Amino acid sequence: MTDSPKKNLLAPPPPTSLKLPLQNLKTNTGSATGNPRNKCALKPGHSLMDWIRLGNSGADLSGTKGRIIPVTPEELAKHNTRNDAWMAIRGVVYNVTRYMDFHPGGIEELMRGVGKDATKLFNEVHAWVNYQQLLNKCLIGPLKKSSRIDRVLEENDTNKLSTFAKPPIPPQDIAPRLDWIQNRSSLTLCFYTKQFCNPGCLIQNLACEDSNHIEIWIIIGNHLHKYKFKLMGMILWPPKEIKVASESGKIEVCLQKPNDKQDLWSGLGEHHVEKLLKTSIEEDLYLDYSAFLYKEYNHDSFILRLKNENIICYLPVGYHVSMEGLINATKISKCYTPIPSKYMTNQAKEDNQLHFLIKKYQHPNSFSMYLSQVPDETNLKISLPKGNFKLASLAGHRSICLLAAGSGLTPFLSLIDHLLKRSTNRIELLKLIYFNKTCEDIWCQDSLSNIAKQDERFEFTPVLSNPNNSWTGVQGHVSLEL
Numbered sequence: 450m451t452d453s454p455k456k457n458l459l460a461p462p463p464p465t466s467l468k469l470p471l472q473n474l475k476t477n478t479g480s481a482t483g484n485p486r487n488k489c490a491l492k493p494g495h496s497l498m499d500w501i502r503l504g505n506s507g508a509d510l511s512g513t514k515g516r517i518i519p520v521t522p523e524e525l526a527k528h529n530t531r532n533d534a535w536m537a538i539r540g541v542v543y544n545v546t547r548y549m550d551f552h553p554g555g556i557e558e559l560m561r562g563v564g565k566d567a568t569k570l571f572n573e574v575h576a577w578v579n580y581q582q583l584l585n586k587c588l589i590g591p592l593k594k595s596s597r598i599d600r601v602l603e604e605n606d607t608n609k610l611s612t613f614a615k616p617p618i619p620p621q622d623i624a625p626r627l628d629w630i631q632n633r634s635s636l637t638l639c640f641y642t643k644q645f646c647n648p649g650c651l652i653q654n655l656a657c658e659d660s661n662h663i664e665i666w667i668i669i670g671n672h673l674h675k676y677k678f679k680l681m682g683m684i685l686w687p688p689k690e691i692k693v694a695s696e697s698g699k700i701e702v703c704l705q706k707p708n709d710k711q712d713l714w715s716g717l718g719e720h721h722v723e724k725l726l727k728t729s730i731e732e733d734l735y736l737d738y739s740a741f742l743y744k745e746y747n748h749d750s751f752i753l754r755l756k757n758e759n760i761i762c763y764l765p766v767g768y769h770v771s772m773e774g775l776i777n778a779t780k781i782s783k784c785y786t787p788i789p790s791k792y793m794t795n796q797a798k799e800d801n802q803l804h805f806l807i808k809k810y811q812h813p814n815s816f817s818m819y820l821s822q823v824p825d826e827t828n829l830k831i832s833l834p835k836g837n838f839k840l841a842s843l844a845g846h847r848s849i850c851l852l853a854a855g856s857g858l859t860p861f862l863s864l865i866d867h868l869l870k871r872s873t874n875r876i877e878l879l880k881l882i883y884f885n886k887t888c889e890d891i892w893c894q895d896s897l898s899n900i901a902k903q904d905e906r907f908e909f910t911p912v913l914s915n916p917n918n919s920w921t922g923v924q925g926h927v928s929l930e931l
């Protein structure tokens with residue numbers, strides 16, 4: 450159904466390695482490359498899949514908490530034991546300690562390269578292995594040339610670092626890999642996409658009641674992967690838990706079985722996947738939601754809550770939806786970015802709701818005016834998540850400054866969460882400069898100030914162009930100083 454992850458990690462071996470006697474090929478240990486050499490049997494729980502899982506788990510495999518640290522050959526040489534093993538390949542140093550038990554060539558072989566520049570050795574054995582991807586969570590930093598020329602190079606190191614800090618850009622065309630796990634009371638469906646590919650998902654209960662039918666749409670860039678499941682047994686709606694990890698690209702949907710005394714299912718059931726070009730269907734595909742005016746937010750804005758009992762939608766970071774309604778029998782649509790539930794004061798998180806913070810434009814026929822007056826349960830249509838924001842474009846940066854004005858803040862709210870949680874190339878400074886006219890216009894001020902209090906890496910600076918006398922913060926228009 451999906452590509453084996455091995456295919457991506459191992460490029461084809463050089464043709465010479467295939468010129469082997471036939472009986473040798475028969476005793477091949479199963480090398481994905483067709484290379485029948487001395488591969489080792491790995492201990493249970495140490496397959497390639499397990500290694501990928503460990504990498505996606507958020508464990509600190511490099512031991513540097515995501516920091517990139519340039520390493521001298523002298524420092525490298527100190528990390529040469531089984532439990533503290535660093536290795537340089539093609540100018541980059543990795544901590545391979547946790548990889549030891551997962552190395553198909555065995556611990557002893559891998560130990561031959563630790564504490565030194567192992568490029569030559571690595572190339573001699575298997576130059577085609579995609580070590581960058583296998584070890585991307587183990588990256589420590591660039592190998593410095595030699596301590597004597599360090600001082601001369603110091604100035605250029607920052608530039609070099611930004612290149613090293615860039616995790617691999619995910620390919621455009623990614624097919625999620627499906628995995629599942631169950632216990633007596635629940636079933637979890639896991640979709641593995643790729644690091645930083647910024648997936649979104651939409652989960653639909655097609656039967657509108659507890660059943661064994663469920664549809665899960667995974668959105669990656671321009672593509673929609675529609676999974677239609679007819680599960681082995683009944684599941685309850687809504688799902689017990691949904692986790693979308695924007696950094697690792699893993700999506701978990703935990704579904705509850707009707708009672709926890711059931712036998713384990715003998716299989717998942719049936720499912721099939723359809724891959725569609727999102728842009729080719731999004732103009733025609735609108736989802737029905739009921740609108741509720743949640744509350745007035747300030748003098749000229751309000752919060753609108755949209756709910757559909759049978760749909761749960763998680764947008765990719767930085768994406769928006771187009772909302773469609775009827776004003777005087779004319780169809781009007783406008784784009785809005787939902788805000789994360791943590792910015793809703795006293796609002797319990799409910800997965801089947803989307804919240805929008807909307808500014809009222811004081812024109813009788815404006816769409817925002819219409820939305821601010823909709824009676825509860827008015828039917829509104831919203832599009833599939835739209836956008837082309839590339840999360841990976843920020844992956845190489847550790848100091849980021851965001852500039853927002855007025856209602857333009859909303860796309861940043863989910864981005865701020867993602868950036869502060871990111872463990873690869875951990876953020877050092879995230880600065881939000883937020884421009885408004887008056888103090889009353891500032892959205893989410895308390896929440897943003899609280900984040901700044903709790904996380905010293907986040908700086909929040911509201912700037913006003915027309916404050917009253919009590920304002921002690923920054924004042925003025927966008928200037929060179931600002």
Ligand code: HEM
Nearest residue numbers: 480481482484486487488553554558562567571574580583
């Ligand atoms: C530099 C020290 C290393 C040595 C001496 C070494 C040695 C070996 C040997 C002897 C094999 C088994 C033979 C084979 O199937 O090709 C092997 C397989 C393998 N090694 Fe290494 N290795 C080293 C480093 C690494 C590193 C850093 C990685 C990646 C993270 C890696 C990944 C693999 C993989 C994926 C295979 C299986 C290849 C296949 O299925 O064709 N090795 N290694």
